[in-house]
Amino acid sequence: xxxxxxxxxxxxxxxxxxxxxxxxxxxxxxxxxxxxxxxxxxxxxxxxxxxxxxxxxxxxxxxxxxxxxxxxxxxxxxxxxxxxxxxxxxxxxxxxxxxxxxxxxxxxxxxx
Amino acid sequence: xxxxxxxxxxxxxxxxxxxxxxxxxxxxxxxxxxxxxxxxxxxxxxxxxxxxxxxxxxxxxxxxxxxxxxxxxxxxxxxxxxxxxxxxxxxxxxxxxxxxxxxxxxxxxxxx
Numbered sequence: 655x656x657x658x659x660x661x662x663x664x665x666x667x668x669x670x671x672x673x674x675x676x677x678x679x680x681x682x683x684x685x686x687x688x689x690x691x692x693x694x695x696x697x698x699x700x701x702x703x704x705x706x707x708x709x710x711x712x713x714x715x716x717x718x719x720x721x722x723x724x725x726x727x728x729x730x731x732x733x734x735x736x737x738x739x740x741x742x743x744x745x746x747x748x749x750x751x752x753x754x755x756x757x758x759x760x761x762x763x764x765x766x
Numbered sequence: 767x768x769x770x771x772x773x774x775x776x777x778x779x780x781x782x783x784x785x786x787x788x789x790x791x792x793x794x795x796x797x798x799x800x801x802x803x804x805x806x807x808x809x810x811x812x813x814x815x816x817x818x819x820x821x822x823x824x825x826x827x828x829x830x831x832x833x834x835x836x837x838x839x840x841x842x843x844x845x846x847x848x849x850x851x852x853x854x855x856x857x858x859x860x861x862x863x864x865x866x867x868x869x870x871x872x873x874x875x876x877x878x
Contacts, residue, residue, distance in 0.1 A: 658809070685864060694774055696854065696868035697810075704864070712865065744809055751864070754800075757809025 657681070658758035660745055666764045673732040675761050677745030684750050686728035688712075688720060691742040691760070703728055704750070735765045769793050772855055772869030780877050785842040789855035789869045792836065796857040796867075799831050801840045804852045804871065813853075814840065845876045 661676035679686065685704050689697040689712075699712030701720040709720050717739060721729045728747075732739055742762050746755040772789045779785055787801075798817050802810035814829035816822045822829045828841040838857075842849055855869040 694870050696770075696772070696870040697856075697866075698868075699865055702865065746809070748864070754812040754815065755866070757811065759807070759809050 658745055658747055658756050660743075660758040660761050662761050663759065664762050664764075666766065667732075667735050668766055669736060671732075671735050671765075673735050673763065673765075675730040675732075675743055675745075675763070677728045677730070677747075677758055678726055679728075679745075679747040679756070680726065681747060681756065682725065683747035683756075684725070685748045685755075686722065687746040687748075687755065688718075688728065688730045689744045689746065690714070691744055697744065700730065735763075737765050739763065740765045767792060769867050770855060770857060770869045773872055774870050776873040776875055778875040778877060779845060781845060781847060783845050783876075785840075785845050785849070785874060785876075787840040787842075787853050787855075787872050787874065789838050789857075790836055791838075791857055791867075793857075793859070793867075794833070794836065795859045795861070797860050798858050799829070799838050800856040800858075800866070801827075801829055802854045802856060804854060806851075810854055847876045847878050850874060850876045 658679045688700040703709045703722045719731045744760045745758040748755045801814040803813045804810040819833045826843045830839040852871040854871040856866040
């Protein structure tokens with residue numbers, strides 16, 4: 655059974671804090687993605703990684719960074735959390751090409 | 767104007783009804799089309815995937831793509847309460863480095 659896990663289901667942080675969201679996949683997928691999901695806006699891509707140590711900016715990378723040191727692990731970092739980063743964060747993985755993306759359960763982050 | 771438009775609903779129908787969910791898009795370069803289903807507090811999961819115009823059927827689900835009208839649909843026959851979820855359309859271009867453009871999602875409620 656394929657699996658993408660995310661480190662936390664719910665997270666509450668203060669403005670200005672550094673926040674780490676971690677994603678692990680057990681399918682040996684090359685591609686990994688970080689999205690945020692907001693009501694009425696759908697999924698918006700923050701960053702994409704197609705290989706270890708490789709990353710590409712998505713549509714809304716400002717205020718975020720990522721790290722992929724191992725193939726199975728993709729981390730999203732909020733350097734200095736702000737209230738407008740309150741959202742649902744979804745991690746996904748896929749094989750190369752235009753293939754099915756497998757999603758984790760999401761992390762609901764609240765920044766106070 | 768968003769590249770992909772999807773009515774957020776909610777759409778409420780009685781059990782057994784035929785459901786029609788739709789997305790319109792503006793970019794004629796989109797070449798592949800997906801429907802994902804997202805249950806509450808879960809990540810999206812792939813339901814249907816089509817490359818070209820026409821219909822694709824899988825059990826009670828039919829995906830329809832009309833590239834000339836830039837319009838895609840998902841039909842659900844004999845709808846069940848377990849079909850209650852948010853349905854997201856997603857589209858991609860072959861030259862976009864695997865990035866998908868997502869609709870906002872339609873919340874579907876099937877009443878027993």
